[in-house]
Amino acid sequence: MVGLGPGTPEWITPAAQAALDAASDLIGYGPYLDRVPERSGRTKHASDNRVEVERAAHALKLAAEGRKVVVVSGGDPGVFAMAAAVFEALEAGPAEWLVIPITVEPGITAMLAAAARAGAPLGGDFCALSLSDNLKPWEVVTARLTAALAADFVICLYNPISKARPWQLGAALDLAAEHRAAETPVLFARAVGRPDEILRVLTLAEAIATAGTADMATLVMIGASSTRLIAREGAAPYVYTPRSVTKSPCATSQGRT
Ligand code: SAH
Numbered sequence: 014m015v016g017l018g019p020g021t022p023e024w025i026t027p028a029a030q031a032a033l034d035a036a037s038d039l040i041g042y043g044p045y046l047d048r049v050p051e052r053s054g055r056t057k058h059a060s061d062n063r064v065e066v067e068r069a070a071h072a073l074k075l076a077a078e079g080r081k082v083v084v085v086s087g088g089d090p091g092v093f094a095m096a097a098a099v100f101e102a103l104e105a106g107p108a109e110w111l112v113i114p115i116t117v118e119p120g121i122t123a124m125l126a127a128a129a130r131a132g133a134p135l136g137g138d139f140c141a142l143s144l145s146d147n148l149k150p151w152e153v154v155t156a157r158l159t160a161a162l163a164a165d166f167v168i169c170l171y172n173p174i175s176k177a178r179p180w181q182l183g184a185a186l187d188l189a190a191e192h193r194a195a196e197t198p199v200l201f202a203r204a205v206g207r208p209d210e211i212l213r214v215l216t217l218a219e220a221i222a223t224a225g226t227a228d229m230a231t232l233v234m235i236g237a238s239s240t241r242l243i244a245r246e247g248a249a250p251y252v253y254t255p256r257s258v259t260k261s262p263c264a265t266s267q268g269r270t
Pocket of ligand 1: 093
């Protein structure tokens with residue numbers, strides 16, 4: 014399993030690159046496979062994004078036949094991506110698959126790339142949630158989000174919005190406003206590491222007003238109560254979260270309730 018990082022080839026690790034170079038078969042979602050150059054002797058098996066476990070089982074079947082298979086994911090393969098699907102297929106599959114040597118080559122996940130562009134917003138405690146309710150009920154999303162907001166984590170939201178899920182990001186930001194101040198910094202980091210990258214540093218109130226401008230390629234990061242900005246002339250402010258925390262989450266809660 015190989016993570017391709019957020020977009021630019023410069024953010025692919027040498028170990029991930031070596032695995033790609035040694036592969037006879039590449040398996041993954043089409044847009045990720047498109048990032049890997051065509052090469053003779055290497056077959057690409059593109060698939061839909063929604064059939065992860067079947068795709069994983071296909072990868073294991075080819076590997077059991079002795080092929081050198083690489084399953085590609087964007088970012089890190091273990092973060093809301095294919096590695097878990099491969100292990101799910103392995104667990105459910107035939108015992109002989111257990112002897113297949115499997116390695117996971119990490120990649121730079123979207124929240125780390127976004128954080129690096131913005132400054133150091135993940136300097137304190139943070140957490141990550143997928144806002145997609147394709148694989149879990151929306152009540153689970155809101156329960157976890159509420160707990161994370163109450164604990165004053167910086168919160169990274171993956172899969173914030175899509176055509177099929179247009180309202181979830183707005184609902185999540187409304188929930189955030191019940192726990193955090195309207196001026197809390199919020200990042201909309203879109204297509205980080207790609208030519209169409211856009212980084213927007215907003216307040217929570219602005220993020221609520223413009224939630225519809227985020228898309229599937231956007232990582233949304235909601236600051237903690239201590240996350241702050243350093244203004245710059247002619248450039249976006251730096252965003253950072255100090256490492257030290259002096260107050261308990263309850264004492265720092267500044268929201269509307
Ligand atoms: N395995 C990937 C995440 C897959 S979930 C990783 O580790 O990054 C897909 C979500 O990741 C997207 O909806 C978006 O929220 C985020 N994402 C992936 N690539 C991104 C990029 N280049 N810039 C911003 N967000 C990105």
